[in-house]
Amino acid sequence: MNAGNTCPVPMNAADGVVVVGAGLAGLFTALKLAPLKVTVVSPVTIGEGASSIWAQAGIAAALSEGDTPEDHAADTVRAGAGIVGEAVALLMAREARSRIEDLLHYGVPFDKDLEGRLTFGHEAAHGTNRILHVKGDTAGRAIMSAITAAVRKTPSITVLEGVSARDLVVRSGRVQGVVLAPTGDVSQTDTFVLPARAVVLATGGAGHLYSVTTNPVEARGEGVAIAARAGAIIADAEFVQFHPTAIDIGRDPAPLATEALRGAGALLINGKGERFMRAVHEDAELGPRDVVARAVYREAASGRGAFLDCRLIGPGLAEQFPTVYSICRSAEIDPAQEPIPVAPAAHYHMGGILVDVRGRSTVDGLWACGEVTSTGAHGANRLASNSLLEAVVFGARVADDISMAMPPLPPQNLQAVTRGTVAVRPNKDSIRTLRETMSSKVGVVRDADGLSDALATIVSLERESGNDPQLANMLTTAKLIATSAFARTESRGAQFRSDYPAPDEAQASRSFLTLERADEIAREATGVSSPPRLRIVSQG
Template identity: 60%
Template sequence: MAQGNIVDAGDVLIVGAGLAGLFTALKLSPRPVTVLAGAPIGDGASSAWAQGGIAAAIEPGDTAESHAADTIAAGAGTVDEEAALSIAREAATRIEDLLRLGVPFDRDIEGKLAVGREAAHSHRRIVHVKGDQAGKAIMQALVAAVRACPSIRVMEGLSAYELAIENGRAAGVFARPAHAATAPQPLLIKARAVVLASGGVGQLFAVTTNPTQARGEGVAMAARAGAIIADPEFVQFHPTAIASTRDPAPLVTEALRGEGAILVNKAGQRFMTAIHEDAELGPRDIVARAIFREIASGRGAFLDARAALGTRFADAFPTVYENCRSLGIDPAREPIPVAPAAHYHMGGILVDARGRSTVEGLWACGEVASTGMHGANRLASNSLLEAIVFGARIAADIDGSVPEGRAGHDIAPPVIGSASSPDTPFVDQLRKIMASHVGVERDGSGLAHALTEIARLERAAGPASLFRNIATTAKLIAASAYAREESRGGHYRTDFTEPRAPWRHRTFVTLKEANRIAEAAIAALPAAQKEETQVSA
């Protein structure tokens, strides 16, 4: 019940209305749940844009152990092997959940689920919907189920910006109208349990496939509350976004390469065969860097599906086809210009096997969380699987550990003010800095420069600005990338081009530790490059 600028959600509050958030809410039914959504549910979530599908070892001859082995191999030495295997073993059960919710996965002529092949998978194990519409179809089914569920209350048009903390425990969030230019009064939404399912970080970079809401604010909220953040330096850049000025950049699903599309340069030369034994189906980080270098060299990069699909393109991959046509490209007749784009964050809030963070009362799932499954480089189509597996686990854990009742009354006031929108020129500046210095290829000098610029923007915005969340997550990524003096998976440093044995482990960092790394990096810059700066606490 609302009282002034306080809303008592009563029991469980889920921040985020993508696949992870909505699936968790449905799994908690009939327990009372409030879902907080910045946009109408079904809009603004990366899940709805997912073109690949969900990985599951359901084909005869395939096994969860094989799926886990492929996940571990793609993760470049830092995957939590127990997490990978346990998630792979739950895949078939979670697919059945989605089928019961009405998701129309593709079937073969015998009526069995059809499975496709994607990069770095040893079997055909990706379940799709109409080729490239899995995310859209899954979200449509979940939204319909949530709308029809009497135990789920949806609060749309509100964005959380700070965790409400009561005696060291998460007890709700402070929120504001998502699209208002000003909001003088913060809104406190109280709850006994908080689940962050707020999405990824793509919009911290100038070129991304992610929606505008994917600014990493959930990671920052948790970090400022003292949570441990895992593997923030590992950002996956999808190799094949359509090269254009559109923001977000339209994605060209990896499934096209699974069906035989090849990568060529302006001269029509196929370049991946000389780089990796699996050519276009090599790990995403290797393909992304190869494309990045072709573009940097002036040779350009194009995905050519003419021989593989030809006139079947529109029917086989309608989303990609329409995106191409809207940009004046006919993919059935000409190669598609492509470029890497920030796509998925392997890092995030550290959670255990039940989805619990290191802050009491706070769970996390989906892209905002780091379960250890992805390591340094996510295997294709594992993200939606991880989201639904952990949604189910969190629901079971909350049911078994959080008694129903009301949140307390000793909640600390917010640190961040909500007087103005975070959509300032600072955001555009930050995105350019991150793309230039914390992108597909990085080096120590560039990362130190990025940390200097992030600190400058933080000071200019002020400590109570909503921009602080965006800058905080950017700092966590850049500082951890600076500290990791090697190349591994999605993290590639031109000054440390090989993996190094001492770094064959995950990163676990707090905001205080990231601040110390940033201060040291800035101090180490040559005087000619250094700006007078101070890292905010």
């Protein structure tokens, strides 16, 4: 394994599979593809920079006594506000046992009782205790540590660290390679192409398109953009989940106060010490995330402020939730003695590259898994702790599909005709403008005027972006989110339109969008046409 190799194309890379992304979905896919040759592309050292490692809650699985996959699927459907693919939700719930067994095999130390049996926690909108944790709030880090160690021990996996995907190479309607460039803040760099028999995008979410987010800086939505530019259909892009309890201490990204705290008895209060969720939803603090996020947003916008009161958890708080406790103490907050200030933050993108149950996109040669996709399992509002489950279930399915029918070799001259030079210095002012616009206009509460303003800003930034491929990719995904939100003239799940505050049963279906259609909607909303899109590689 060539860990840390950043420039030469790995020997015989074209014989195998390229997995772009080194979060849980990408690394699990690579492991499941063994012994096939796989090259994993990561902008940073594997095990870092992925949202998976930051997951505090856990992974949902119907394994406890009395629980069933059917009940898990039913809870998933209810949380998804009417547009979950029921067959997909059931498939995911039924395959949870096998994937948990895989994770245990890789050494994930899930919490157990004194008799060695797995223990299960409770989170919002789940009908029973079915969340597997690791030391309360360290599941993501523990899972990623185990999976990363397994990847480094697997001889069929080559890791390219310090490189980022900029584009896909499409020939005769099929993806046959990935355009890569070294990660970093430099003015010019040589791009190079990694040919591949199959490409798997597992690039994670899009939270860093927003100025307030729990996601790492690498979660910029670039995978959605490069897939859309290659012709892939994007589904449900308008549905961005805002976590209601990001810790509001001025950090970027915002640290997260896991939902498991509310499952353990923490309460939401305003600055007057009043609980406000009881008047909003029958499940109070354990209501659906979109409902809780909007309630927290309203309290903050009113000037009353919003706080998570963990004092009822008792003296075991530091031991039960060491990550949250440590973050709070670093900000001179003692969560055992005083409430934690919280605010909604962009957390998870339910939308993404449309894939089927095998992880196939609508473009030949391109598979995808994890948060970059839209499988239909989450609908308009992801059920807590289903994301890590989806990553491993569909990572395994992608690997199985590719293994069953290995695609043909790419052309031998692919690399030579696509090498080039591209500017990659991030335009920090434009990125700041984009993120602030997305938070203020395409955030927890939306309306037509705000969305039109956001699209006008995005189109203007596109005209000014020059040859910055990172910014171009961010703007593309932002446009897909904003145009989808503009086109859905109702409120459903994570999409709340103040000008259309009620759900419309005529729109109780998933949304599907191409980049060309997004350009048309943006033009209709703003009266301004988008500029020609930057392409690093011409398609043939």
